[in-house]
Amino acid sequence: MTPELLEQFRALLGPAGVLTDSDAMARYCTDWLGKWQGRTAAVLRPGNTEEVSAAIKLCHRHHIPVVPQGGNTGMSGGATPDTSGAQVILSLERLKRIRQVDPINDTLTVEAGVLLAEVQQVAREVDRFFPLSLGAEGSCTLGGNLATNAGGTAVLRYGNMRALTLGLEVVLPDGRIWNGLRGLRKDNTGFDLRDLFIGSEGTLGVITAAVLKLYPSPQGRAVAWVGSATLPKLISLLTHLRASCGERLVAFEMLSASCLDLIAAHVDSARVPLQSRPALHALIELSDTRPGDLAGLLEDSLNHGLKHDWIQDAVIATNERQAAEFWRLREGISQAQVRAGMAIKHDIALPISQIPHFVDESDKALREVFPELPLINFGHLGDGNLHYNVLLPRDTSPERYHMLTEALNRLVHDRVMSHEGSISAEHGVGQLRRDELKHYKSPIELELMLRIKQAIDPNQLMNPGKLL
Numbered sequence: 001m002t003p004e005l006l007e008q009f010r011a012l013l014g015p016a017g018v019l020t021d022s023d024a025m026a027r028y029c030t031d032w033l034g035k036w037q038g039r040t041a042a043v044l045r046p047g048n049t050e051e052v053s054a055a056i057k058l059c060h061r062h063h064i065p066v067v068p069q070g071g072n073t074g075m076s077g078g079a080t081p082d083t084s085g086a087q088v089i090l091s092l093e094r095l096k097r098i099r100q101v102d103p104i105n106d107t108l109t110v111e112a113g114v115l116l117a118e119v120q121q122v123a124r125e126v127d128r129f130f131p132l133s134l135g136a137e138g139s140c141t142l143g144g145n146l147a148t149n150a151g152g153t154a155v156l157r158y159g160n161m162r163a164l165t166l167g168l169e170v171v172l173p174d175g176r177i178w179n180g181l182r183g184l185r186k187d188n189t190g191f192d193l194r195d196l197f198i199g200s201e202g203t204l205g206v207i208t209a210a211v212l213k214l215y216p217s218p219q220g221r222a223v224a225w226v227g228s229a230t231l232p233k234l235i236s237l238l239t240h241l242r243a244s245c246g247e248r249l250v251a252f253e254m255l256s257a258s259c260l261d262l263i264a265a266h267v268d269s270a271r272v273p274l275q276s277r278p279a280l281h282a283l284i285e286l287s288d289t290r291p292g293d294l295a296g297l298l299e300d301s302l303n304h305g306l307k308h309d310w311i312q313d314a315v316i317a318t319n320e321r322q323a324a325e326f327w328r329l330r331e332g333i334s335q336a337q338v339r340a341g342m343a344i345k346h347d348i349a350l351p352i353s354q355i356p357h358f359v360d361e362s363d364k365a366l367r368e369v370f371p372e373l374p375l376i377n378f379g380h381l382g383d384g385n386l387h388y389n390v391l392l393p394r395d396t397s398p399e400r401y402h403m404l405t406e407a408l409n410r411l412v413h414d415r416v417m418s419h420e421g422s423i424s425a426e427h428g429v430g431q432l433r434r435d436e437l438k439h440y441k442s443p444i445e446l447e448l449m450l451r452i453k454q455a456i457d458p459n460q461l462m463n464p465g466k467l468l
């Protein structure tokens with residue numbers, strides 16, 4: 001980028017709005033997993049929507065590719081630029097305003113750079129609840145949550161980010177601002193542009209603000225940790241809990257025994273809740289907006305599970321501290337994998353009824369072909385989303401890593417498709433699964449997606465090399 005152009009960006013965004021120093025830019029150029037390393041000509045940090053628009057207009061005029069970035073916690077390399085140095089990173093971290101809180105309409109209008117944990121806090125301050133919840137909530141942003149259609153641990157009850165959103169404001173690739181900040185539960189005035197931008201991973205425009213749905217505050221929760229011998233048994237418990245607890249069932253998270261070994265080794269002062277060593281663990285949470293005996297309900301349901309031998313062991317948290325500790329163990333698995341080695345990650349969705357068949361077949365195939373590789377299987381069983389990962393030693397060469405990734409992707413994703421699942425559930429396609437998407441999407445879906453991209457971003461300036 002020429003010095004003149006940099007000066008123009010500085011004139012638009014002010015000195016705090018443009019970073020060019022390599023030390024200052026370093027943290028924007030690599031991702032949370034430390035898997036991708038890119039280069040950028042500059043990090044642009046606009047302070048409001050108008051500045052985003054002005055910066056994008058300048059990029060558009062000079063054909064500069066733009067990589068939008070929020071909290072940079074993504075797991076698919078979507079926010080990391082390529083290595084050419086020609087792309088600019090557009091960080092939304094300074095768009096921090098809470099624009100409106102409307103407890104009567106049960107909505108909250110916030111800018112893209114607000115952290116998810118801050119959104120949750122603002123909701124609590126008006127005695128409401130914002131349900132999106134995930135391990136990175138202290139550092140991921142609302143814009144990133146929207147751009148990836150994030151899922152997390154409460155999808156079972158509340159749905160993913162798309163289900164929690166009513167309206168959007170987006171800066172288009174030519175710099176114009178689309179104001180779709182409508183707080184409406186019904187709006188059928190043509191194609192749903194909001195849903196097009198949600199999950200588009202920065203390839204169609206920059207999300208600058210959103211109207212979010214608020215929910216009644218839960219008045220309490222009951223949290224349990226259980227052990228089970230097999231997936232069909234654990235799924236029988238899930239089915240029973242859905243029937244016995246209805247909407248009170250908020251989370252049903254599964255972890256294989258190998259995950260617990262990793263957690264014990266790598267999460268500070270971790271103590272595994274169960275004495276027995278079951279093949280599978282699950283963390284279950286119930287909550288309700290009315291005070292009631294949630295622990296009693298959970299206990300009854302778990303006793304039913306014990307009686308039918310669906311589970312062999314169970315502990316119900318006796319206080320909030322213990323409940324938080326159960327969650328800390330569950331959330332610790334991401335960091336534990338990073339500490340333990342290099343994971344080949346899969347983020348797959350399946351009909352819940354198909355999960356035991358998928359896991360049986362994939363485990364078997366994996367053991368036959370790569371008997372030495374440890375499998376780390378965990379995820380949001382309640383919504384059919386597994387992180388079916390394989391851990392490699394830290395000193396694996398890049399060539400072997402690449403070869404194994406290709407082989408394992410085929411092994412896992414072929415089986416996902418044969419059970420009518422999806423190869424990308426909640427982390428986004430990014431650069432990690434771009435080739436896989438091309439491999440598995442039907443030609444007609446791919447064609448429609450490419451036509452939409454061409455119509456909105458004809459110069460291919462928004463997040464090139466990602467998703468499509």
Ligand code: FAD
Binds near residue numbers: 427
């Ligand atoms: P970034 O990483 O900065 O960006 C992600 C993608 O969104 C990129 O393609 C980027 O270009 C695009 N983008 C970012 N902001 C904008 C914007 N304003 N406009 C347009 N495009 C934009 N994800 C889940 O879904 N469920 C989980 O349970 C979960 N758990 C996690 C736990 C940990 C410990 C970590 C590190 C990550 C986890 N994630 C999870 C992944 C990640 O946190 C989420 O995907 C999150 O939503 C990303 O937000 P971000 O602000 O960090 O986005």
Ligand code: MLT
Binds near residue numbers: 075135331334379380
């Ligand atoms: C999770 O469920 O913990 C996340 O999606 C993050 C991960 O897969 O590491």
Ligand code: ZN
Binds near residue numbers: 152380387426
């Ligand atoms: Zn997850």
